[in-house]
Amino acid sequence: MFTPRTLLATPLLLALAAAPLQASEGTFNTPTLIPEIAMKAVEAAVEACRDRDTQVTAAVVDRHGTPQALKRDRFAGPHTVDTAISKAWTAVSFRTDTLDLREITEPGAAGYGIQHLPQVSILGGGKQITANGRIVGGIGISGAPSGQVDHECAAAGVEAIAEDLL
Numbered sequence: 001m002f003t004p005r006t007l008l009a010t011p012l013l014l015a016l017a018a019a020p021l022q023a024s025e026g027t028f029n030t031p032t033l034i035p036e037i038a039m040k041a042v043e044a045a046v047e048a049c050r051d052r053d054t055q056v057t058a059a060v061v062d063r064h065g066t067p068q069a070l071k072r073d074r075f076a077g078p079h080t081v082d083t084a085i086s087k088a089w090t091a092v093s094f095r096t097d098t099l100d101l102r103e104i105t106e107p108g109a110a111g112y113g114i115q116h117l118p119q120v121s122i123l124g125g126g127k128q129i130t131a132n133g134r135i136v137g138g139i140g141i142s143g144a145p146s147g148q149v150d151h152e153c154a155a156a157g158v159e160a161i162a163e164d165l166l
Contacts, residue, residue, distance in 0.1 A: 019076065032138045033062060033129065038069035041129070041139055045157030046071050049144055056143035058157060059084035063135050064093050073143070080142035086119055087126030087140030087150070095135060098126030099151045125150025129158055131165035150162050 004092070017067045021044040042058035049056040055073040062068050063098035067085050073146040087098050094101060098121060105122050121140075124147020129137040139157045 025165045030063060031131050031136050032058070032062035033068060035068060038062075038137065039071075040164070041157040041161045042071040044160030045139060045141055045153045045161070046073050049073070049141065049153040050147070052144070052145045052149060053060055053147065056141050056153060057081050057084040057133050059088050059142070060152070060157075061085065061088040061138050063092060063120035063137055065076075065089040065138070068137065068162065071159055074081070076143040083121060083123070084125070084140040086121035087123060087142060087154075088138035089119055089126075089140070090121050090138075091126035091140065092135060092138035095119075097128060097151070098122060099124035101149060102147075109137050123147045123150070125154055127151065127154040127158055129161070129165070131156045136165065 003166050024102045038060040041060050041104045045058040047055060050073065057070065057073040058064040059067055060069040070081065070084070072081055090101070101114070101122050101125070103109070105115045106112065114120060125141040127139050128135050129139055137156045141154045144153060
């Protein structure tokens, strides 16, 4: 037997029961690096470059390109801070390591105009950080004698946190 109170409660109960289903359909879970792991990556990258007798800045951005960790070695140039962040941002934004972007952005190539977008850095040293096939961030290194060395130091930073991302 339904009473006025039961009739009022029934739509409310139905709405509450349906809420989790609607919320799960309207959202998407994305993995995110924690700051401690981001710091571990930049520290490993700077150390890898020190082992090669070069002073750099290392930056990690989250999957959205927001800076999360940064370490500048004592003699890294002042320009390296912005460049490292830009390289990490570019790797995340274009879902491609910056060393790989160089070929498709050469004069006459289809992606040539990419290099003229704000904040884009088409120099080696920007790498994606992935976990289970999903981008969770990016690392950028700036200050080594070449983009290839920056790239190798970035790879060392990613390698240092690989087990943390499983």
